[in-house]
Amino acid sequence: MIFYFSGTGNSQAVAEIIAAEFNDTAVSIFKRDPSEFDTANEKMIGFVFPCFSYRAPKEMTAFAAGIDPHDAYTFAITTFSNKTGNTLEHLGEAVRLDCGYGLKMPDNMPVFARDVETPETAAVKLRNAKERLYGTIIPGLKAGFRGIDTDKGDGQENNSPMFRDFFPVEKASLDTERYYAEDTCIGCGLCEANCPVDAIELVDGKPVWKEKWCAGCMACINKCPVEAIQYGEYSKPRMRYVFKGFDL
Ligand SMILES: Cc1cc2nc3c(=O)[nH]c(=O)nc-3n(C[C@H](O)[C@H](O)[C@H](O)COP(=O)(O)O)c2cc1C
Structure with missing residues (x-):
């Protein structure tokens, strides 16, 4: 079972593609409670979500904390536009994770003077994302990859002071x-x-x-x-x- 949080579709698309590859189901966590899901017989449990200020969205962290993965192979994928910092490690404190991938995709945040995405830069990110998803992430999941593979950035393990005011x-x-x-x-x-x-x-x-x-x-x-x-x-x-x- 693959749980996703997605505001603008990046994470939803990734969750649905992976679910299709594994004959699994992708489920939005919006307005759902982890107690609704029986995960006792799941072989694989995934969490797919946007990186928000070097963290998983708080709704995803709370949801994941309520899921018991039992013996399933567990993974997290954070879609992001720039750098992920310690997003994946942080989610790993809420739920047992075997592996984590970052997948760079277009920025969906037109409310902050940080990345300025254009149709051209978005198209390049999407092309590269497709290659990484099919060329690295899906084969990695099939091979049972363990570890973290993402672009954390340099010194961005924690929220930057500039961002903190805006998005604490x-x-x-x-x-x-x-x-x-x-x-x-x-x-x-x-x-x-x-x-x-x-x-x-x-x-x-x-x-x-x-x-x-x-x-x-x-x-x-x-x-x-x-x-x-x-x-x-x-x-x-x-x-x-x-x-x-x-x-x-
Ligand atoms: C509130 C907010 C905070 C974000 N923070 C980061 C960040 O720290 N690093 C980053 O690379 N991208 C950041 N992004 C970009 C998103 O993670 C990225 O566009 C994501 O793929 C959107 O996923 P979705 O379409 O599934 O909602 C942020 C976006 C939002 C809305």
């Missing part, structure tokens, strides 16, 4: 106070429907972020069909990203 690792959540919808919002309600932690509510046809901290998954801002959602000034010129396939 102890909360591993995103401060929602800077979110708003522009007048171009058509009130379709997709942002409310897509929010995995029910942090958004449509009030008079416009989204309101009713929780101070959300999962930070970026589904609302990236999946808005008219790009009406902004995060302060940061997001205005930035590309929105949703996984649509490896070969763009």
Whole structure:
């Protein structure tokens, strides 16, 4: 069984491809509880999720901590846009892991002046990711690889001070106070429907972020069909990203 957290589709695609390779099932952890899953007879258990500020999303860490892997071969794959730091080691403190891979994919975070993804840089990352997924990760899982294989970066084992203000690792959540919808919002309600932690509510046809901290998954801002959602000034010129396939 392969459990995934995914706001914009990178991790979901990876989980589903691996599940198909192993005749297994990929399950989103959103709004699910680990007690719903009987893992006693699983041969393989995987966790696939985006790297958030050099950690797994807190929802994934809590979910994984509630899964008993018994004798299964266990793996974690973190999709990431830049560096993973100690993301995989950190998840390994919550659940027994036999192996961990990082898979570089396009950045889904148009709310922070860090990576500036363009359609061209995203296409290169997707091409390389496909090669690594099929050429290294899937063969590695088939061979029962043990260990950690990722680009941790240099000195990025912990949250950087710059990032900490914006995305505090102890909360591993995103401060929602800077979110708003522009007048171009058509009130379709997709942002409310897509929010995995029910942090958004449509009030008079416009989204309101009713929780101070959300999962930070970026589904609302990236999946808005008219790009009406902004995060302060940061997001205005930035590309929105949703996984649509490896070969763009
Ligand atoms: C709140 C947040 C924090 C992130 N932190 C990191 C990070 O520390 N390092 C990194 O390389 N990518 C980081 N990213 C990029 C995502 O990990 C990457 O785009 C991921 O593949 C998105 O996965 P998804 O499409 O399954 O949601 C971050 C993204 C978000 C939304």
